[in-house]
Amino acid sequence: MNIFVLVRAVIYATLFIAFVFIYLPARLLSLSGISRPAVFGGLQIAGMIVGTYRRGDSALVHSHFRIYR
DSSP states (O other), rough: OOOOHHHHHHHHHHHHHHHHIIIIHHHHHHTTOOOOOOSOHHHHHHHHHHHHHEETTEEEHHHGOOOOO
């Protein structure tokens, strides 16, 4: 496999992910009137931690591995 093709594919994938997962949601939020906080401090970091963790485990990592009864 040509290394140029591999490098180009990685660059295109990086640009696609940056556009879809970072730029587009930020643009949609700003168009809807939701803005970033003026000061990003301890309360915002605490809110991110509380919003990420649920019932003592990471909601992002373990949500797919729960056993439902």
